Amino acid sequence: MWAGKSKWSQDTEPMGEINVTPLVDVMLVLLIIFMITAPLLTQGVNVDLPETESSALQQNIEPLVISIRANGEIFMQKHAIKIEQLAPRIQAMQKQKPGIPVFIRGDAKTPYGRIASVMSSLETAGIKKVGLVTEPRR
Template identity: 40%
Template structure:
């Protein structure tokens, strides 16, 4: 038996504490920022008696807000580049279908200009988004 011998084995365990710390910080960051990512463009839609269409897939939506700014899926787009950007987006899609959400206070002429740009981009089907008359503003 050797007196005073030291155990010189290497420690092979990995310290995961820093990894867990980083993961928890990332989790908190994503939890805080995720609700901000789902906010859309605030638009007061016109009312109609038409019933909503059933749908399982996500549609491409062009929005005209109260200030007349055009958005494609909540991303602002200049009117001059709307046709080009829509054409690029539609290249990778099997359905060439777009839905237009226009604030009810926007002049009809501006809505028609946006509709013309959408059709010029090669859209085969253009739908208008409205809300039912009996729906309250808080439900929108």
């Protein structure tokens, strides 16, 4: 058994400062995680959006995003949908969330007729205002 003197003598007091190094380490790891996952949170499917010189809209409500690929495939959020199913689904969503904003993300190479038919289906469903999503000019 050790009977020596403790390193804490009567003259010294324990240090009263907080070591912030572990806190900084955790915060840096969280920052890196958020930087990596933030680009993955885009809504809809990947489409090559046309570039325009317009400013971004500021909204508090999460919009309904309809994406149209260059080959004509239509997606509601991230789920594939046929054009015939679009109006009934939109009407059902309007009953749950009236006034939900609707945005169309059309690929730059999508034929205009396909976008016009989607917009016609939206008007049939009772949507009067539709936003077209574009990329800012680089």
